Amino acid sequence: MRIEDVSAQVFRTTTRRHADSAGHAHPGPAHQVQMAMLTITADTGDKGYAFCPPELVRPYLLEKFVRKVLIGEDPRDRERLWQDLAHWQRGSAAQLTDRTLAIVDCALWDLAGRSLNQPVHKLIGAYRDKVPAYGSIMCGDEIEGGLATPDDYGRFCEKLVARGYKGIKLHTWMPPVSWAPDVKMDLKACAAAREAVGPDIHLMIDAFHWYSRTEALELGRGLEKLGFAWIEEPLDEQSMSTYAWLTKNLDIPVLGPESAAGKHFTRAEWIKAEACDILRTGVHDVGGITPALKSMRLAESFGMNCEVHGNGVENLIVTAVSKNCRWYERGLLHPFLEYDDGFDYLSQLGDPMDADGFVHLSDRPGLGLDINFDFIAENLVA
Numbered sequence: 001m002r003i004e005d006v007s008a009q010v011f012r013t014t015t016r017r018h019a020d021s022a023g024h025a026h027p028g029p030a031h032q033v034q035m036a037m038l039t040i041t042a043d044t045g046d047k048g049y050a051f052c053p054p055e056l057v058r059p060y061l062l063e064k065f066v067r068k069v070l071i072g073e074d075p076r077d078r079e080r081l082w083q084d085l086a087h088w089q090r091g092s093a094a095q096l097t098d099r100t101l102a103i104v105d106c107a108l109w110d111l112a113g114r115s116l117n118q119p120v121h122k123l124i125g126a127y128r129d130k131v132p133a134y135g136s137i138m139c140g141d142e143i144e145g146g147l148a149t150p151d152d153y154g155r156f157c158e159k160l161v162a163r164g165y166k167g168i169k170l171h172t173w174m175p176p177v178s179w180a181p182d183v184k185m186d187l188k189a190c191a192a193a194r195e196a197v198g199p200d201i202h203l204m205i206d207a208f209h210w211y212s213r214t215e216a217l218e219l220g221r222g223l224e225k226l227g228f229a230w231i232e233e234p235l236d237e238q239s240m241s242t243y244a245w246l247t248k249n250l251d252i253p254v255l256g257p258e259s260a261a262g263k264h265f266t267r268a269e270w271i272k273a274e275a276c277d278i279l280r281t282g283v284h285d286v287g288g289i290t291p292a293l294k295s296m297r298l299a300e301s302f303g304m305n306c307e308v309h310g311n312g313v314e315n316l317i318v319t320a321v322s323k324n325c326r327w328y329e330r331g332l333l334h335p336f337l338e339y340d341d342g343f344d345y346l347s348q349l350g351d352p353m354d355a356d357g358f359v360h361l362s363d364r365p366g367l368g369l370d371i372n373f374d375f376i377a378e379n380l381v382a
């Protein structure tokens with residue numbers, strides 16, 4: 001089996017999610033954005049697909065790096081292809097990022113599953129077929145009745161529990177919200193959430209990512225009193241020593257790193273430095289399913305859980321093939337958005353959740369996406 005083509009199709013899709021000036025998503029009117037579908041085709045006719053923003057598979061990257069590594073090679077040699085692409089990164093003047101590696105790796109896994117008529121979680125070796133989800137709430141905003149006050153968080157948490165979620169994570173207020181960040185307001189929102197859901201629902205926080213040591217400590221100590229399950233990224237992750245200091249000074253589990261560069265190698269350093277209690281990885285943060293699995297097994301070897309960042313079938317698969325991971329991160333959620341509406345380029349939701357808060361893995365071959373190829377063909381960007 002040999003790879004004979006790698007191509008990207010850019011198409012228009014409608015969304016109600018808008019990124020603010022700092023990149024945080026919030027709800028707004030429906031508008032069109034562009035999305036790319038990467039397709040890897042083998043000489044057998046088998047294909048693998050993965051979706052991403054068009055910039056990650058722009059022609060320069062496909063021509064200069066991805067096709068050079070992939071064309072003519074066996075698509076089943078995922079480890080070697082991943083290593084070869086990763087080696088190109090040093091000489092790429094920072095153009096070839098982990099995000100692009102991740103998309104290529106996902107498409108190769110999809111191709112493997114489709115060609116064998118097997119879902120990828122069964123191909124890797126499943127630990128379970130359904131995973132409990134926590135509802136991951138969008139960053140706070142200044143939208144009336146949205147996520148503008150602690151009470152808004154409390155009310156929304158009640159709705160999420162009624163929907164079936166047994167865990168909820170709050171992203172609190174961050175700039176460009178006019179008065180943010182503010183540790184005391186974060187704690188008020190967390191207290192409102194706890195008051196609304198009672199003692200048995202797991203609550204977590206992902207706060208402003210650039211608090212000082214003293215602010216993060218104040219936040220963490222407040223969360224300990226509220227029985228929160230973890231504190232996530234309250235500091236700049238570039239300073240691993242600061243996380244080691246925070247982990248030593250808090251009883252609440254500290255979770256990380258999410259955004260720090262360095263793939264699974266960085267995760268190993270954080271374990272060694274005791275800079276977290278629960279490790280963090282994510283398919284798009286570390287360069288694919290392949291390195292995300294290395295992070296999971298690394299954490300397991302040190303008796304640690306590793307929680308997976310972000311939604312999407314590729315992250316869901318990593319949670320389903322791992323014992324040392326409690327949750328799937330479902331969202332981001334907001335009172336003015338209906339997550340279960342899904343996406344117009346998929347015929348059904350990739351992460352359907354039942355009334356008990358479990359997300360079920362698909363039996364479809366590959367990553368499990370039910371792609372609406374007609375929609376994509378009708379909305380292609382020239």
Ligand code: LLH
Nearest residue numbers: 023024025139171206309310
């Ligand atoms: O800052 C944000 O907008 C969120 O933290 C976002 O990146 C989210 O994906 C996240 O961190 N989830 O865990």
Ligand code: MG
Nearest residue numbers: 206232233258
């Ligand atoms: Mg996070």
